[in-house]
Amino acid sequence: MSRAYDQPLVAMDALPVRYRDERLEFGLAVRQYDPHAGVEALPGVLLLAGEHGPGPVLRAMRTKAGIPEPEVRFTRQLGWFDGTMRDPRSATISLASLVFLEPGARAGELVWHPLDDVPRLPFDHTVIVEAARVRLGEIVWRDWEIxxxxxxxxxxxxxxxxxxAALESEPYDRPNFRRWLEGTGVVRVTTDTTGVKLRGRTTVWEWSD
Structure with a gap:
């Protein structure tokens, strides 16, 4: 005999990511309402009728993280997560997206954590963050916008x-890194070191476009 389930809700969860001072971090926001009120979690919202594309993710960043749309550089869909009982309110599927902010974006309500030291998070947000780290490692040397x-x-x-190294994703040719990176055509060596923290002798790069 089959068991009837309610039609699942669709959540849109945002996972802000940044790389500062050679530390890869992700952002959380404190939940204002139950379930898990007062606990840090990924900014997320339930999908509304007629919403599509990055709209709900941007809404989550605005309403849950205090980051307005102009300060979001772009988003990348991470995947969908449908773990059993992931949300105590109802059957819910999460569509999660990576979020990259503009360099001058305000802090908003985000609290930043190391991506390699994920705390215990509500719902299945720990699973989502760990999946993001794996995915970033797969695409960091292919998706140049990221x-x-x-x-x-x-x-x-x-x-x-x-x-x-932080993503456990070595460049395609580490022993000849400079030659490989120049060969991609997306960056070039520069002598302008304005705003760059230099540590000993090193090559400085800028984007070609």
Missing amino acids: TRALLGEKFTSGTALALG
């Missing part, structure tokens, strides 16, 4: 290699 958002407009070879 690489640029993490590394900034100028960066050193050491900073780039540290990002790969």
Whole structure:
């Protein structure tokens, strides 16, 4: 005999990510309402009728994290999560997205944590964050828009290699890193070190466009 289930709700969860001082971090916001009121979690909202694309994710960032839409650089869909009983209110499927902020974005309500030290989170948000780390490792040397958002407009070879190490994702040719990176055509060596933290002798890069 089959058991009838309610039609699941759809949640849109945002996972803000940044790379600062060679530390990869993700952002949480304190929940204002039950369930789990007063607990840090990913900013999320339930999908409303007629919403589509990045709209609900931007709404989550605005209403739950205090980050207005112009300060969101772009989003990338991470995947969907449908663990049994992930939400005590009802059967809920989460569509999670990575969120990258503009360099000058305000702090809002976000609390930043190391991506390699994920605290115990409500719902299945720990699973979502861990999946994000794996996904970033898969695409960081292929999706240059994400690489640029993490590394900034100028960066050193050491900073780039540290990002790969943080994601357990080595560049395609680490022994010849400079030659490989130049060969991508997306960045070039620069002598302008304005705004770059230099540590010893290193190569400084800027984006080609």
